[in-house]
Amino acid sequence: MDEVQNTTERIVLFLDENDERAWKVATITDQLDLDTDAVSAILSRLKERELVHHKASYWTITDDEERLQAAYRLHRHHKNADGQYGEERLEEIQTEDMEEIS
Incomplete structure (x- = not known):
């Protein structure tokens, strides 16, 4: 992957x-x-967010493929929006409805 990954992405992809x-x-x-x-x-x-499981001192990725794919899609959507509008611009255009469901 050529794009820079944040820490959360790196952990999820590793698991x-x-x-x-x-x-x-x-x-x-x-x-x-x-x-x-x-x-x-x-x-x-x-x-x-139920994307990983924890037992004793061990961690694994969820086996719920639908949940994991939904998280990947949501992450890509947010990343694209940040890239298109910039984080500051997104905060400016955020509506009251968006605030309620966040």
Whole structure:
């Protein structure tokens, strides 16, 4: 992939591409050369969104393909909107309805 990936993307792609096993935070951190606290925080957020599973000290990607594909689509949509309008411009044009459903 030629575009720069953010930390969350890197973690999700790593877990998705290596879904045959579960991973400890320290191993994910080492494999991706990331900060341990950042990886832990991101995994916790992904767990809240039911995109990863956590058991003992191990993490895996969800086996719910529909949920994962929906998250990928939503992420691409947001990335495209940020690229087209810029984050500041999106905040300016945000409507009250958009604020209610965010």
